Amino acid sequence: MLWDVFCRVIDNFGDVGVCWRLACDLGQRGQQVRLWIDDPSALSWMAPHLQWTESDSIWGLPGAQGQPGVTVLRWRDAETPASTTPGLKAGDVVVEAFGCDPPDAFIERMQARAAQGQPAQWVNLEYLSAEDYVERSHGLRSPVWSGVGAGLSKRFFYPGFTPATGGLLREPDLIQRRQAETGTQASRDAFLRRIGVDLACEPADRQAHGGTILLFCYDSAPVADLLDRLATAAPRARVLLTPGHATGLASDWARAHPDATLRLHKLPPLPQEDFDRLLWCSDLNLVRGEDSAVRALWAGRPHIWHIYEQDDGVHAGKLEAFMARWMGDWPDELKASVHAWWMAWNRLGPMPDKLPDWRQADTSWRRNSENARDRLARQQDLTSQLLTFVSSSG
Structure with missing residues (x-):
């Protein structure tokens, strides 16, 4: 046709x-x-x-x-x-x-x-x-x-x-391609190097580097509050900044915190396939809008969604409905914690003092994100x- x-x-x-x-x-x-x-x-x-x-x-x-x-x-x-x-x-x-x-x-x-x-x-x-x-x-x-x-x-x-x-939207081979292309630490590192991320100063102990975060947001995101908390809880975290608001807001924070050890890396604009790989290679994805939100779901990693804000406030109800679908069968404590962060990131509630554990592969947030993805993939x-x-x- x-x-x-x-x-x-x-x-x-x-x-x-x-x-x-x-x-x-x-x-x-x-x-x-x-x-x-x-x-x-x-x-x-x-x-x-x-x-x-x-x-x-x-x-x-x-x-x-x-x-x-x-x-x-x-x-x-x-x-x-x-x-x-x-x-x-x-x-x-x-x-x-x-x-x-x-x-x-x-x-x-x-x-x-x-x-x-x-x-x-x-x-x-x-x-x-x-x-x-x-x-x-x-x-x-x-x-x-x-x-x-x-x-x-x-x-x-x-x-x-x-x-x-x-x-x-999900290509027939998406989940299999994710595993084939970024299923090992070596393949993830190779991809990050290809898009210009400097891994030369990585500590020998992989658990010591603090994890990798992708930041893609609108201009209303409380980026400074997030980086303040990361600087305390994960001071060696690598934060990958998409062009635009994420880079601008994080750069403002960095100028005000010259002694911070967070590793902020500015990314170039990426083709869609490379953006998908970036989601697969990150331990925590902060994404915005519809297209990136769906791709973050398929990545199966912990993520926080920045919904497009509407003047009449109806985005709050849309966000709640989305969280209810995505986190419906999660443990109550995890659900409450992640819910609080999603609300805070969208300026619909106070920002918690710390993120739920997101850095290790066996964390509750990671496991439940993978389970929720697999459930959606059956549709x-x-x-x-x-x-x-x-x-x-x-």
Whole structure:
């Protein structure tokens, strides 16, 4: 099938991150995907193997290729009328990611296809939520009553954490690849060296180095409070800083604490596959947004999620629902401790004095994170469900 996936980049990288993963996963499964994106700049580091060309692509438009089955196209080219690009037809499936409406000119192409008796499957891929309404809303059809799309209909596809939802993005070989690529200390060290992390001063006793933490956050994260606690509890910890807010906030702290022994390392922007490996190599992952949150789940390591803050405060309920799903069967003491940190990291509660034990492989936090991951992995992944979803008439 030919898929048209539409993505608008709002203010961070989560939208394009999810859409790129979905497009790649579909392409690896033999599908043909056109990813229409209004701001493809993040793909320069997220997928640096892509090659842009201004010469005609297979559909008569400039685009980027380099990923099997996937072509990246500019949103503005989907806005051109059919008379300008007569070779461009609507695909078999049209996915609007997170409620972004395809351009009217493209919807007209969908109408032309429907008039020929071959309507495209129109899917609204929604944001991830663990709230109860997801199960009620997943798969619902929404007829279009007015405008250029009148007479067509779309269906809602909700990612989620239960069998009554659309599941989570997970490539078929992800868990096995994690073990094969970073299952040993030597392989983890080799990867960290490859991305520029200095391991030359590592102590001979691996238990003495204090552990590795990945820090990826929004600008509201209480980074200074976290580093204060780490400086006392794990003074030799290695903190890997993603570009942007994490690097800026940690650098401010370091200037105010010139004698601290925490090892702060600034990372370059990384392709998605290397970001996944980074999660696999870290003992504790602090992540933000939807795409990184899901990848942290699959890493099976202790993690803390920084949810995107919303002005009306509804993110607090979303965070609580997510914690309830993820930590549902954890021991009460661990659950309470990790819950307190997730709330504090999102400025929804006071920050505890110390983190639960996260540095060793046999800690309760690590074991329960791995168990929760394995439980989720028994659920069918999002792409497999989406393929079945669009193959049915609904």
